[in-house]
Amino acid sequence: MLTLVPTPIGNISDISHRALSVLGDAEILLCEDTRVTKKLLNLLKERYQLETTIEKFISIHAHNEYHFIQNIKEKEPDFFDKKVVYLSDAGMPGISDPGQYLVQYCLANGIEYDVLPGANAVLTAYVASGFTQTQMLFFGFLPHKGKERKEALLKALYNGFTTVLYEAPHRLLKTLDEIDVEDSSRKVFAAKELTKKYQSYFVGTASELKEQLYEKFLKGNKGASIKGEWVLVVEAAQARHSTIGEQDILALDLPKKAAAKLISKVTGENTKACYERLMKTN
Numbered sequence: 001m002l003t004l005v006p007t008p009i010g011n012i013s014d015i016s017h018r019a020l021s022v023l024g025d026a027e028i029l030l031c032e033d034t035r036v037t038k039k040l041l042n043l044l045k046e047r048y049q050l051e052t053t054i055e056k057f058i059s060i061h062a063h064n065e066y067h068f069i070q071n072i073k074e075k076e077p078d079f080f081d082k083k084v085v086y087l088s089d090a091g092m093p094g095i096s097d098p099g100q101y102l103v104q105y106c107l108a109n110g111i112e113y114d115v116l117p118g119a120n121a122v123l124t125a126y127v128a129s130g131f132t133q134t135q136m137l138f139f140g141f142l143p144h145k146g147k148e149r150k151e152a153l154l155k156a157l158y159n160g161f162t163t164v165l166y167e168a169p170h171r172l173l174k175t176l177d178e179i180d181v182e183d184s185s186r187k188v189f190a191a192k193e194l195t196k197k198y199q200s201y202f203v204g205t206a207s208e209l210k211e212q213l214y215e216k217f218l219k220g221n222k223g224a225s226i227k228g229e230w231v232l233v234v235e236a237a238q239a240r241h242s243t244i245g246e247q248d249i250l251a252l253d254l255p256k257k258a259a260a261k262l263i264s265k266v267t268g269e270n271t272k273a274c275y276e277r278l279m280k281t282n
């Protein structure tokens with residue numbers, strides 16, 4: 001049997017009694033990073049007197065999950081006859097973390113599995129935002145750069161739903177700059193280090209958030225940088241849909257300024273930003 005067990009995203013007290021019970025019975029532990037998991041288990045042993053009889057730790061991460069599944073399919077078909085547990089480093093397995101290939105394998109091969117509920121940064125940030133649009137989309141991390149990032153950001157801004165993003169601290173201000181260019185009036189909620197000692201909430205337009213972050217973390221601190229794990233919740237706006245894409249418009253061989261206006265109408269991208277981007281690609 002396979003059990004997917006969520007782990008605390010910061011506060012160790014968020015571990016559940018069910019999670020402790022499953023860990024106590026586990027024979028094989030699958031985890032993203034064995035060092036992180038062993039450290040977590042040591043904390044649980046100290047605080048909750050957790051006793052384990054784990055026979056084996058196996059690292060399963062985004063780069064080897066599929067290969068691992070293929071290997072047990074070919075060489076160890078009875079692997080899940082034992083009590084196997086999968087843990088993320090933090091949070092819910094399968095949410096920007098491995099786990100879904102394991103579930104697919106169990107479904108395809110009639111293997112019993114269970115998923116425990118628990119800590120999750122997406123839902124925690126969404127509720128904390130106070131945004132009243134009850135339909136929500138989770139985008140995870142945006143692509144780091146290029147056209148893919150631009151397209152993903154526009155989808156996140158103009159899908160008609162409250163949208164949740166993860167962001168690295170060194171790209172946080174860049175993301176806020178990009179949101180500010182596209183929609184300077186859009187409200188954004190930012191959560192830092194959820195459930196941890198230095199948990200912080202910020203809300204406002206993108207430009208207002210940048211000011212708040214500067215005052216909180218950067219002002220008067222030479223060489224300072226923004227740190228921590230961040231979740232952004234973007235307030236919903238009216239969705240924009242079209243079957244016409246940017247490449248269709250560029251194929252018309254229009255002047256850059258006219259093409260930028262059309263692309264803006266179709267995608268919702270800021271006209272000036274679109275024009276500047278098209279000029280750079282010339």
